[in-house]
Structure formats: structure tokens, C-alpha cells
Amino acid sequence: MTLTIALLEDDDMLRERILLPRLADFGFLIDGMASAAELELRLLRGVPDIVVLDVGLPDASGYDVARSLRMRHPRMGIVMLTARRDTPDRVRGLNEGADAYLAKPVEIDLLAATLHSLARRLHGDAPSPVATDGWRLADNGWRLIGPSGHGAALTKSERRMLQCLVDAEGETVARDRLIAAVSDNVHDFDPHRLDTLIYRLRRKVAEACGDVLPLSAVHGEGYVLTSLR
Structure with missing residues (x-):
């Protein structure tokens, strides 16, 4: 099953030139958006498996977005991707409903592995046969x-x-x-x-x-x- 990802990142260059193409190269079906309002429009077309979002958004706080998503879609995966590295920020993100909190700049391999791991945990996928x-x-x-x-x-x-x-x-x-x-x-x-x-x-x-x-x-x-x- 192909994982559907909604990426909420207001840095156009980071979103369009790095994150979207690199994550697509790892096999994810991914949509990018620059604001919380755009995310709400995306949700009208269907709920993605995982939302990756920044904290600093032009029209909302990423913490508020995470809390709202968790309340409305308890089975959705939420990954916060932000430049805020301090422990209190990480704790707040996790308390607001994020499943994982990654600091920028993030290695794409690490982000892809986090998304796969989160999807397995959410869907309860059985392990593949051992080779x-x-x-x-x-x-x-x-x-x-x-x-x-x-x-x-x-x-x-x-x-x-x-x-x-x-x-x-x-x-x-x-x-x-x-x-x-x-x-x-x-x-x-x-x-x-x-x-x-x-x-x-x-x-x-x-x-x-x-x-x-x-x-x-x-x-x-x-x-x-x-x-x-």
C-alpha cells in the first residue's frame, strides 16, 4: 500500500525542490501545501495517512494544527518538522499530539524511515517473512x-x-x-x-x-x- 502524506511547509524552496521530490523518490504519494488553510482544503479530498508539518506557519501555530488534527483524526500520523530544537518545544509538540518531532535540517533518509515506522505502528502491519x-x-x-x-x-x-x-x-x-x-x-x-x-x-x-x-x-x-x- 502506498502511503499518502500531506506536507505542510511554508518555505517554498524547501518544500518544492527538496522535500516533495525526495520523499516521492522513497515511494510516498505526497501533496505539498504552504498554509493551514490549504491543509484544510486537502482534508476535504480525503484524510492522508500522515501529516508532516512545520511549527511556524503563516496563518496558524503548528502546535494548534497538531492538536486539532489529533482531536478530529485520532488514527492519523503526525510528524512535526521544525527548526525549533529546544526540549520544551519538543515536549510541547508531542503533548499536542505529534507522534514524532524532527529538527531541521533533517536527513531525508531519517524522515523516510520515520514515516515508514509510524505507518507500521498505526496500521499494525505484520512483519515480512524473514529471508x-x-x-x-x-x-x-x-x-x-x-x-x-x-x-x-x-x-x-x-x-x-x-x-x-x-x-x-x-x-x-x-x-x-x-x-x-x-x-x-x-x-x-x-x-x-x-x-x-x-x-x-x-x-x-x-x-x-x-x-x-x-x-x-x-x-x-x-x-x-x-x-x-
Whole structure:
């Protein structure tokens, strides 16, 4: 199931150029708005799974918005994303109904992981079957879980690449095939980007999961994933 997110952020550049496209790249169906009034109009079209909102809004206090949302939609997820880092501000946000409180500037990986975690808690989703050696894909392939139980949120390209490797069932996957999996236009794709993508994925997984992803390069051929299904 694709998560629907309403993002309430009055900084146009942050909203339109960073948060919306980056979160969409993690598989979320997301709408952006700049004011509490716009959020109310969005709610008339349906209640999103999660609202991500700033505290400092042009027409309302984010704390008041969170409290109102919690009263009207008790099962909605609420994440406060704000530059206010002090403990009293965090405590107030959580007391007003927020499920999580993240300070700006926020790492997109952390925000995406928070949204996935909150959605699982709200929906009571059952864990995915455990793969060999404790590795598994969860949340419809948008999150990779390591043997330690910790997870890393995946971008669209990472998800496509991992699925291609998983489908190969431990066989080496040629570089051209991986490029075709991650790119909608292979002719404009720089082959070096594949190595960069894999390097960043390995590093992200190691930092988030505390385990080394069993993804190895096969010289002159491609890559192989040895123990994930």
C-alpha cells in the first residue's frame, strides 16, 4: 500500500525542490501545501495517512494544527518538522499530539524511515517473512531490514536495483541489466552512476542496519547479492 502524506511547509524552496521530490523518490504519494488553510482544503479530498508539518506557519501555530488534527483524526500520523530544537518545544509538540518531532535540517533518509515506522505502528502491519541470513525486504520493497532488525528506507532506484538482484537468486547480474532496472532512459545514463548508487547503498545500509550488505562486485561482469530473498 502506498502511503499518502500531506506536507505542510511554508518555505517554498524547501518544500518544492527538496522535500516533495525526495520523499516521492522513497515511494510516498505526497501533496505539498504552504498554509493551514490549504491543509484544510486537502482534508476535504480525503484524510492522508500522515501529516508532516512545520511549527511556524503563516496563518496558524503548528502546535494548534497538531492538536486539532489529533482531536478530529485520532488514527492519523503526525510528524512535526521544525527548526525549533529546544526540549520544551519538543515536549510541547508531542503533548499536542505529534507522534514524532524532527529538527531541521533533517536527513531525508531519517524522515523516510520515520514515516515508514509510524505507518507500521498505526496500521499494525505484520512483519515480512524473514529471508536467509536475516535479511528481508519490507513495506512492499521500500525498506531493507538487516539481521540486527534495524532497517534502511530505500529510494526508487535502490528498490529497483535490489529487486533485480533478488530476482536473480544469487546469480551475477550484468551491469547493463542493472542499469536498465534503475533508469527509464538507459541511453542517457552514465554507467559510473551505477557504482555510485551501489556505494551509497552499501554505506547507508551499514550505517542504518549495522550489518554489511552481502552485495559483491564480479569483475568484468556485474554484481551479485548472495543472501537476500
